[in-house]
Amino acid sequence: MIKLSFVGKTAHAKTLNEAKAQMFDILMNPAFVKVEYDEYVVQPGDSMYSIAEKLYGCGERWQSIAKLNRKTVSNASYILPGMVLKLPQLVEL
Numbered sequence: 001m002i003k004l005s006f007v008g009k010t011a012h013a014k015t016l017n018e019a020k021a022q023m024f025d026i027l028m029n030p031a032f033v034k035v036e037y038d039e040y041v042v043q044p045g046d047s048m049y050s051i052a053e054k055l056y057g058c059g060e061r062w063q064s065i066a067k068l069n070r071k072t073v074s075n076a077s078y079i080l081p082g083m084v085l086k087l088p089q090l091v092e093l
C-alpha cells in the first residue's frame with residue numbers, strides 16, 4: 001500500500017501511479033479551484049465562434065464562452081455589439 005501526502009492531503013493506493021492519480025483528483029476538486037475569467041465587449045459582426053477563433057485560435061471553443069455566459073445570454077447565436085461577455089481563462093496542465 002502506497003501513502004502519498006501533499007499539502008495536508010493524503011491518498012492511499014496499491015501503486016504509486018494510482019496514488020498520484022488520486023492526489024490529482026483530490027487537489028483538482030472543483031470546490032478548491034477558483035475560476036477566473038476575462039471580459040470581452042462584443043463588436044459589430046462578432047459571433048461567439050469568431051470571438052473564440054480570434055482570442056483562443058480555435059472557433060470550437062465558443063461553447064466554453066456560451067457556457068460561462070448562459071445566465072445572461074439565452075441564445076448564443078444572438079449576441080449584440082456592446083454586450084460584455086465573460087471569457088474563460090484557459091489553463092494548461
